[in-house]
Amino acid sequence: MDAVQAANSGHPGAPMGMADIAEVLWNSYLQHNPVNPGWANRDRFVLSNGHGSMLLYSLLHLTGYKDFPIEQLRNFRQFGYRTAGHPEFEPGGPVETTTGPLGQGIGNAVGMALAEKMLAADFNRPDHEIVDHRTWVFLGDGCLMEGISHEVCSLAGTLKLGKLICFYDDNNISIDGEVDAWFTDNTPQRFAAYGWQVIADVDGHDAAAISAAIEKAAADTEHPTMICCKTVIGFGAPNKQGTAATHGAPLGADEIAAARKTLGWSSPPFEIPPAIAAAWNGKDRGDEKESDWNDRFAAYREQYPELATEFSRRMSNQLPRDWSVHAEKAIAAINEAGESVATRKASLIALNALAPALPEMAGGSADLTGSNLTKHDGSVPISGDDAAGNYIWFGVREFGMTAICSGLRLHGGFLPYCGTFLTFSDYSRNALRMAALMKIQNVLVYTHDSIGLGEDGPTHQPVEHTATLRLMPNMSVWRPCDTVETAVAWRYAIERQDGPTSLILTRQSLPFQTRSREQIAAITRGGYVLRDCDGTPDLIFIATGSEIGIAASALDALAADGIKARLVSMPCTDVYDRQDADYKESVLPVAVTARIAVEAGVTETWWRHVGPLGRVIGLDRFGESAPATELFEHFGFSADNLVSVAKDVLKLQ
Numbered sequence: 001m002d003a004v005q006a007a008n009s010g011h012p013g014a015p016m017g018m019a020d021i022a023e024v025l026w027n028s029y030l031q032h033n034p035v036n037p038g039w040a041n042r043d044r045f046v047l048s049n050g051h052g053s054m055l056l057y058s059l060l061h062l063t064g065y066k067d068f069p070i071e072q073l074r075n076f077r078q079f080g081y082r083t084a085g086h087p088e089f090e091p092g093g094p095v096e097t098t099t100g101p102l103g104q105g106i107g108n109a110v111g112m113a114l115a116e117k118m119l120a121a122d123f124n125r126p127d128h129e130i131v132d133h134r135t136w137v138f139l140g141d142g143c144l145m146e147g148i149s150h151e152v153c154s155l156a157g158t159l160k161l162g163k164l165i166c167f168y169d170d171n172n173i174s175i176d177g178e179v180d181a182w183f184t185d186n187t188p189q190r191f192a193a194y195g196w197q198v199i200a201d202v203d204g205h206d207a208a209a210i211s212a213a214i215e216k217a218a219a220d221t222e223h224p225t226m227i228c229c230k231t232v233i234g235f236g237a238p239n240k241q242g243t244a245a246t247h248g249a250p251l252g253a254d255e256i257a258a259a260r261k262t263l264g265w266s267s268p269p270f271e272i273p274p275a276i277a278a279a280w281n282g283k284d285r286g287d288e289k290e291s292d293w294n295d296r297f298a299a300y301r302e303q304y305p306e307l308a309t310e311f312s313r314r315m316s317n318q319l320p321r322d323w324s325v326h327a328e329k330a331i332a333a334i335n336e337a338g339e340s341v342a343t344r345k346a347s348l349i350a351l352n353a354l355a356p357a358l359p360e361m362a363g364g365s366a367d368l369t370g371s372n373l374t375k376h377d378g379s380v381p382i383s384g385d386d387a388a389g390n391y392i393w394f395g396v397r398e399f400g401m402t403a404i405c406s407g408l409r410l411h412g413g414f415l416p417y418c419g420t421f422l423t424f425s426d427y428s429r430n431a432l433r434m435a436a437l438m439k440i441q442n443v444l445v446y447t448h449d450s451i452g453l454g455e456d457g458p459t460h461q462p463v464e465h466t467a468t469l470r471l472m473p474n475m476s477v478w479r480p481c482d483t484v485e486t487a488v489a490w491r492y493a494i495e496r497q498d499g500p501t502s503l504i505l506t507r508q509s510l511p512f513q514t515r516s517r518e519q520i521a522a523i524t525r526g527g528y529v530l531r532d533c534d535g536t537p538d539l540i541f542i543a544t545g546s547e548i549g550i551a552a553s554a555l556d557a558l559a560a561d562g563i564k565a566r567l568v569s570m571p572c573t574d575v576y577d578r579q580d581a582d583y584k585e586s587v588l589p590v591a592v593t594a595r596i597a598v599e600a601g602v603t604e605t606w607w608r609h610v611g612p613l614g615r616v617i618g619l620d621r622f623g624e625s626a627p628a629t630e631l632f633e634h635f636g637f638s639a640d641n642l643v644s645v646a647k648d649v650l651k652l653q
Contacts, residue, residue: 001237001259002269003054003076003083005250010077010085013233013246014052017204018138018169021229024210025167026059026282029218031133033286034064037094040315041133041293044096044112044411048105048139049169050086051248055138056095057083062272063282065094070270089410089438097410098438101430103146104403106166109137110152111407111416113164113224114392118362119413121388123311128300130293130311134218137166141174145183148431151400153224157195160384162221165214169204171233177244188228197223204229236263314360314413317441317497326357327494331487335520339483340512343505343545344373344447346486351376354490362408363417363443364392366401371507372419372447398424402431402442409440415494419445421453422504423462425469435500436474442500443493449479450600450619451635452546453507457625467605469502470573478572479504479599481548482512485571488523492575504545508628511549513569526575527587531555531567539594539646540566542609547598547637554642565646566592573605594649600637615649617642 004010031043047056054076060068067082075081082090086100096112099105113135120131143149156164168187172179188200197220203209210229217225234246237259251259260266267273272280301308313320320326330353339349355361355376365374380389394401398420405416425432425446435442451461469477476499478489486505493501513530522528527542531552539558543551551567558565568587570576576584588595588609595614597606603618610616619635632638 001251001256003057003073005253005256006074006269007077008250010054010250011051011248012054012237012251013173013248014049014140014169015055015058016235016237016241016246017171017231017233018052018055018167018229019235020205020207021138021167021210021231022055022059024207025136025214026063027280028211029214030136031289032063032094032282033290034066034094034283035287036290037065038092039290039293040412041131043133044109044135046096046105046109046112046135046137047087047099048109048137048143049102050099050105052138053083053085053087056087060094062277062280067093074270089440097407098434101434102140102142103148104431104434106137106139106143107148107152107400107403107431108407108410109135109164109166110156110161110400111404112411113156113161114159114404115408115411115414116163117159117161117387118382118389121386123307125300125304128296128303130297130300134163134165137164138169139166140169140171141179141183144168144185144187148399148403151397152404153191153196154194155395155397155400155404156224157191158384159382159387160195160222161224164224165217166224166226168226168228169231170228171231171242173233173242173244173247175244175247187226191226195223197225198228199225200228202227202229204231205235238262310359317412319495320357323357327354327491330354331484331491331520334487335484335515337483338512338514340509341483342507342509343480343482343486344371344507346480346483347445347447347490347503347505348373348376349483350487350490352378353487354494358415358494359390360413360415361417362390362392362414363405363419364394364401365419365445366394366398366424367396368420368447371421372445374417374419374445394418398427399431402428402435402444405442406431406435406438406440409442410438415441415443417443417445419447421448421460421462422446422465423448423460425462425465425502432469432475432500433472436472439474439498440500441497444500444502445505446502447505448507449504450506450546451623451631452600452628454628454631455625458622461623462601463619463622464602466504466599467602470605474499476501476572476574477504478502479545480571481543481545481569482510484513484515484520485523485569488520489571492524492572506546508546510546513548513552523571524575525579525583526572526577527568527570527579529566529587530569533559533564533566535564536589537566537592538564539596539650540568540588540592541596541598541642541646542568542570542588542606543598544569544571545599547600550632550637550639551598551642553639554646557639557643558646563646563650570609573609594646594653596642596645596649598637598642600632600635613649613652615645617645
C-alpha cells in the first residue's frame with residue numbers, strides 16, 4: 001500500500017489479495033537462497049500477473065535479497081531503481097522473468113518446468129538426483145483469459161510437468177470490474193481437461209488451507225497442479241476491498257489509514273518491526289538448503305565427473321571449449337560442398353553440422369517440422385513419459401512455443417530454437433518482444449519467407465514481417481542467400497547470448513554463391529561485397545536472400561553493356577549497422593549514390609541504405625496465389641527489371 005501510494009501509481013489489489021498465499025509459500029516451501037539468487041537447483045517463482053509487482057518486491061526484500069533494500073521499495077516505479085512497474089529480469093538477479101503482458105509468465109514458467117524435467121532426465125542418476133526443484137506461478141483471471149494460457153497449459157498437461165504448481169488468484173475482479181459479464185469459464189474443469197491436478201475452492205486467506213493444498217500439489221509429480229484460491233482483491237482495505245477500485249490505483253491516505261487499523265498494523269510506512277524482519281529473513285534457511293545440495297553435487301561429481309562438468313557448463317550457458325574449431329570446420333565443409341538448395345534446407349544442413357557439438361540445443365516446430373526442417377539427425381523427441389531428448393512437438397501453438405523457449409533459456413541449461421512459417425511470426429509477436437526486452441537468447445527459424453512460397457497465396461506470403469522484425473529493438477534478423485550464409489547465421493545465433501535471433505529462410509531453391517575465404521569471414525559483419533568490378537563501381541546493388549541470385553544475373557547483363565556494378569549481400573542489417581565507418585565505406589562508398597536495394601518485401605527499411613538518389617525494388621502490397629516463378633516476374637523481381645531500373649537510376653546521377 002505504502003509503495004503504491006508513494007509512487008502515486010501501481011496495483012495494490014493483487015499484492016494485498018495474494019499476500020497470505022505468498023507468506024505460506026515463501027516462508028515454508030520455496031527452495032531458494034537470497035545469498036545466491038543464481039543457485040542452479042533453486043525453485044523458480046514467476047509472478048505471471050506482473051502488475052502485482054510490489055508483492056514480489058516485498059517478498060524479495062523481506063527474505064533478504066541484497067538488491068532489494070527498503071530504499072528500492074521506497075522508490076517503486078522510479079527511474080534508476082529495480083522496482084519497476086512490472087518485474088524486469090536481470091541476469092543473475094532474483095526476478096526470474098519479465099512479466100506484465102498477461103499470460104506470458106505462465107508461458108515462460110512452462111518452459112522452466114520443462115527445462116527441469118529434461119535436465120533431470122539428462123543428468124539425474126538413481127543414486128544421485130541433482131536436478132530436483134519446482135516452478136511456482138501466481139496468476140489471475142487476466143492470465144487465464146489470454147489465449148497463450150490455453151496453448152501452454154494444454155501442452156504442460158500433455159508433457160506431465162508435475163513440478164509446475166500454479167496459484168490462481170480467483171478474486172472475480174479485473175480492470176473493468178466483476179468478471180461475470182465476460183469470464184464465466186469453469187476453470188477447474190478446464191484444467192482437469194488439460195490433464196492437470198486441480199485443487200479447487202481453497203481459501204486464499206487461510207494459511208492452513210493453503211499449506212494443505214501445497215502439500216497435495218507437491219505429492220503429485222505426474223501432473224501439473226492448479227490451486228484455485230478464493231481471495232479478496234485489496235484484502236484489508238475496508239472500504240475498497242473486493243472492488244476494481246483497488247486494482248490499478250493508489251488506495252489514498254484515508255483508506256490506507258483505515259486498512260492499517262483493520263489489519264492491526266501500527267508501524268509507519270516502510271518500517272518493519274525487528275521481530276517480523278528476523279522471522280522473514282530467509283538467508284540462513286537458503287544457505288542450509290544450498291549447502292545440502294552442494295554436498296550432494298560434490299558426491300555426484302566424484303562418481304560422475306564428466307556429467308558434473310557438463311551440467312555446470314550448461315547451467316552457466318557457456319558454449320563447449322572446442323566450439324569455435326567445430327564451427328569453423330563445419331562452415332568450411334558446407335562451403336566445399338557448394339550445394340544449391342532452399343535456405344530452409346540449408347538451415348537443416350547447418351543444424352546437422354553444428355548441433356552434434358551442442359547437447360544443450362533443444363527445439364521444435366509449431367506442427368510444421370517437415371516444412372521448417374527443424375528436426376536434425378540428432379533430434380530425439382520427448383514425451384510426457386520420457387523427457388530424455390531434445391525435440392519438442394509444440395503443436396499449432398506459435399505464441400506459446402516462443403514463450404516456452406524463452407522459459408527454457410531463462411531456466412538455464414538449454415539453447416532453444418523453434419520454427420514456423422514467417423507469416424505466423426505475428427502469432428508469437430509479444431513473446432518475441434519479451435525475449436528482445438529481456439535480452440535473452442532464443443533462435444527463431446522462420447521459413448517460407450516471401451511470395452516465393454507461391455500457390456498458398458497472400459495469406460501465407462509474408463511481405464511486411466522481415467521489416468517489422470528488424471524494427472524490434474535487440475532482435476537480430478538474418479536473411480541468408482545460400483548454404484554458407486545460412487551456416488554463418490546459425491553460428492551467430494548460437495554464439496549471441498544477449499538477445500533473440502530470427503532466421504528468415506526460403507522455401508524455393510537458391511543458387512550457391514562462390515566466395516573467397518575473406519568473403520566468408522566478412523559475412524559475420526552483416527553486409528559485404530559479394531561480387532565486384534574493377535575500379536569504382538558506377539552502381540551498387542544491395543540484396544538479401546532469394547534476390548541475391550537475381551541481382552547477380554543483373555550484374556552480368558550490365559557488365560556486358562559496359563556498366564560497372566557491385567553486389568553487396570546484406571543478410572543482417574542490424575549487424576552491418578554496428579560496423580565501423582571505414583568498413584562501411586569499403587562496402588558502400590559514400591561517393592557512389594547510384595544504389596538499388598532488392599528484397600521481396602516492403603521497402604520501408606531500405607531507404608536509409610540507398611539514399612535519396614537510389615531505388616528500392618520491393619513489394620508494398622500483398623501477394624497473389626500463383627507459382628513462385630510467375631510471381632517474381634510479375635512483381636519485378638527479375639534480372640531484366642533490375643537492369644532497366646539500374647539504367648534509369650544512372651541517368652539521374
